[in-house]
Amino acid sequence: MDFRFSLEEENFRQEVAVFLEKEGPKEWQKKKVSFFDMSGQENWIAIHREMSQKLGAKGWLSLHWPKEYGGQGLSPFYRLILREELAKYHCPGYHSLSVDFVAPAILLKGSDELKKRFLPGIASGEVMWCEGLSEPGHGSDLAAIESFAKQDGESYVVNGQKIWTTYAHFADWMFLLARTDRQAQPNYRGLTFFLVDMHTPGITVNPIINMAGHYDFNEVFFDDVRIPKENIVDSINRGWYVAMALLDFERTSDLGYAIAGTLLNDIVECARERDILDAQNQIRMAELVVECEVARLTHYHVTWMQAQGKGTTYEAAACKLLGFESIQHVAEFGLKVFKQFGLLSDKSSLAPLYGRISSCYLRSFGHSMEAGTSEIDRDVIAQRGLGLPRLR
Amino acid sequence: MDFGLNEQQEMMQTLAKDFLAAEYTDKVLKAMVKDDLGCTPEIWDKIAGMNLLGLSLPEKYGGVGDFLDLTVVLEEMGRVCFLGPYFSTVVLSASLIMDAGSEEQKKQYLPTIAEGKILVTLALSETSDNYTADDIKLKAVAKGDSYILNGTKIFVPDARAANYVIVAARTGKGVTLFIVDINTSGITVNTYQTVAGDKQGEIIFKDVKISAKDILGEVNQGWSYIEKVLRKANIARCAEMVGMAEQALKLTLDYAKERIAFGHPIGAFQSIQHRCADMKMDIDGSRFITYQSAWKINEGIDTEKDVAIAKAFVSQACQRVMHSAHQVHGAIGFTEDHILHYYTKRARAYEFSFGGADTQLEKIAALYR
The missing domain is CATH 2.40.110.10 (Butyryl-CoA Dehydrogenase, subunit A, domain 2)
Structure with a gap:
């Protein structure tokens, strides 16, 4: 047992901190922009892309990949350290959908050819991905998706619709789960995992604005979209297993505790400057310090399991749930501390933290839905972790 | 970063678990609640015979292992809701004598504690x-x-x-x-x-x-020694609560799998599953946070804030676990005959022992003032 980072890891943290302080967007650092708040910033996509390429140029987007695919073969704790520092320094540029969702899935389930084609663009930070999983009728019940890919010679032709597709409006590629067998029983055995160029004819992207007023996600329509069969990860009708592996990576990607912890520190600092942190809120703060610490250790534990190559069953779901709900609780705390001032938008000069209290609070409603709802996470923990029986 | 137990800790865990499961059964526990000592002399002698009373003491005083080994054993004691004078003698007193005592006092008391001859x-x-x-x-x-x-x-x-x-x-x-x-x-x-x-x-x-x-x-x-032992005591209580909560979850899962309602085991219903999932997250989190502090104590790293965080969380998490365990068990868990309430009551006692959640939260808040 050892709860320390190694000397090399600490040195890496220091190197990252120095780099981010210098290279991170100054305006964002001044405003203390939160990871989930970045789409509320002006010109954010260009800033995000530029920072992504800076991180890629440092070799920091492929730290724990095998060396043969351009990685450095380091422990996944390096990735975690990088993301802790990104949260601390209010920096964008880490495109989780590419780096932590699809890259590990390609590494785990993709052919050698797919690895060589797609990993370099992710490692350099130049190619950005979006996720084609949820559909209007099927979110939590993912196995029932209907978008259909019909074989036609050497290609598959996709028709259907995806929704809640974060960043589809600027992504270069999409990973897409589509049905290839309508008769398959159980239904998840009829799904295939495709990699789709977002510039392919037949793809239409429409914006959906969330309740925080931010443009993160979209609905995406597929009308006779042709995908070469080489772009299948694993093989036909094996997409469910790729998606499930991907979801485990997804659930451990964004460090909820670090985002929450940074926001908590910012709130407390600002409240102390204004001398408004009363006794009741001090105790609430202490409770959140405790909550973030538990979420942090839960994340460290699953990262340690990943580092050991140990298969995880329920741990990623617990990690995501605790981390993301901690952001919700901290955002709620922000409102309790700043009260009416916290509900002012970023356009108001009276708004604390440049309006981040209201936007983080409103954005936080999504945290218990994205990457699998908290209810699905609890199902996973109960069924896969505790062996409780399924009703259906 | 390493969350794993080493070979000695795993051995210690198995030794304690097997021994306590065999010797400190529910029947024994029920009897011991009414006993002055909380443990039969036979069981105490066997505990001494396994060197568990010298845990975390140096070898020259008849000791073996370190504070992490002790934490592992305390978790197992929690699992059976152990009542004997182990905590007072080993965690509180032996630690204090080791920290504060003169060489003569250490020689006088520690080996006899390790041998099970005196209780302090x-x-x-x-x-x-x-x-x-x-x-x-x-x-x-x-x-x-x-x-x-x-x-x-x-x-x-x-x-x-x-x-x-x-x-x-x-x-x-x-x-x-x-x-x-x-x-x-x-x-x-x-x-x-x-x-x-x-x-x-x-x-x-x-x-x-x-x-x-x-x-x-x-x-x-004297107070500087007390502060140090209070940190150990709180983490030791946390370790016991982790074991207790783990056992409460086990009882709950066993029941949820066998109890049939509306034609299904109740454990198949989402309302029950989600309670159990919350229990599991509370228990895992409690374990991580307890062992982090235990490890820091072992390494001689300052733990003032960590211990307060751990005790604040574990004592509250343990109450949530006990409450959910009762809710899933329904009326049967509400009876005097059932073992569950022994755990529930003890969890309350241990929460307040050496400073409850509110006290710990106040300590954490004070660190930010």
């Missing part, structure tokens, strides 16, 4: 359970080579069973620790009837004459 406890609280130096009012007045002690200590663990008691006494501006034979003239021990069956009592000191040789550590410097 710590008498700290007086009028409140705030665990601050200001609360120590029991007077020790110097008289020649001796001190005269007058006052009352409350909530003394295993007061009835102990052969010796370490007393925190007011000596002018500071606190001084004395190690006292419980049979010394002027000492009266009264046992409390506790809801949780944990063995506590009060010790009244009336003109008790103690030799200056029996001071542990330095005059007026």
Whole structure:
């Protein structure tokens, strides 16, 4: 047992901190922009892309990949350290959908050819991905998706619709789960995992604005979209297993505790400057310090399991749930501390933290839905972790 | 970063788990709640025989292992809701003697503790359970080579069973620790009837004459040792609560899988599954946060904030787990006959022992002021 980072890891943290302080967007650092708040910033996509390429140029987007695919073969704790520092320094540029969702899935389930084609663009930070999983009728019940890919010679032709597709409006590629067998029983055995160029004819992207007023996600329509069969990860009708592996990576990607912890520190600092942190809120703060610490250790534990190559069953779901709900609780705390001032938008000069209290609070409603709802996470923990029986 | 147990810890875990499962059964626990010691002499001898009483002490005093090994064993004791005078003797007293005692005192007490020949406890609280130096009012007045002690200590663990008691006494501006034979003239021990069956009592000191040789550590410097042992004590309580919560979840899962309602095991219903998932997250989180502090204590790293965080979380998480365990069990878990309430009651006792969640949260808040 050892709860320390190694000397090399600490040195890496220091190197990252120095780099981010210098290279991170100054305006964002001044405003203390939160990871989930970045789409509320002006010109954010260009800033995000530029920072992504800076991180890629440092070799920091492929730290724990095998060396043969351009990685450095380091422990996944390096990735975690990088993301802790990104949260601390209010920096964008880490495109989780590419780096932590699809890259590990390609590494785990993709052919050698797919690895060589797609990993370099992710490692350099130049190619950005979006996720084609949820559909209007099927979110939590993912196995029932209907978008259909019909074989036609050497290609598959996709028709259907995806929704809640974060960043589809600027992504270069999409990973897409589509049905290839309508008769398959159980239904998840009829799904295939495709990699789709977002510039392919037949793809239409429409914006959906969330309740925080931010443009993160979209609905995406597929009308006779042709995908070469080489772009299948694993093989036909094996997409469910790729998606499930991907979801485990997804659930451990964004460090909820670090985002929450940074926001908590910012709130407390600002409240102390204004001398408004009363006794009741001090105790609430202490409770959140405790909550973030538990979420942090839960994340460290699953990262340690990943580092050991140990298969995880329920741990990623617990990690995501605790981390993301901690952001919700901290955002709620922000409102309790700043009260009416916290509900002012970023356009108001009276708004604390440049309006981040209201936007983080409103954005936080999504945290218990994205990457699998908290209810699905609890199902996973109960069924896969505790062996409780399924009703259906 | 390493969350794994080493070979010795795994061995210790298996040893303790197997032994306690065989010897400290539910039937024994129920009997021990009514017993003065909380543990039969036979079981205590076997615990001594397995070297568990010397855990975290140096070899030269008959000890073995370190504080992490001790934490592992305490978790297993929690699993069976163990009641014996282990905590008071090993966690509180042996640690204090090791930290504060002279070489002579260490030689005198530690090997005999490790061999199971004496039981020692710590008498700290007086009028409140705030665990601050200001609360120590029991007077020790110097008289020649001796001190005269007058006052009352409350909530003394295993007061009835102990052969010796370490007393925190007011000596002018500071606190001084004395190690006292419980049979010394002027000492009266009264046992409390506790809801949780944990063995506590009060010790009244009336003109008790103690030799200056029996001071542990330095005059007026006792509180710094107490602060250190309080950190260990809180983490030790956390470890016990982790084991207790784990057992409550096991009982709950067993029940949820076998109890049929509406044609299905109740464990198939989402309302039950989600409670169990929350229990699991609470228990895992409790374990991580407990072991992080245990590891830091072992490494000699400052743990003031970590211990407060751990105790604040684990004691609240453990109450949530117990409450959910009862809810899933339904009425059967509400009966006196069922084992569950032994855990529920103990979880409450351990929450408040050495500072409850509110006290810990206040400590954390103070660090940010």
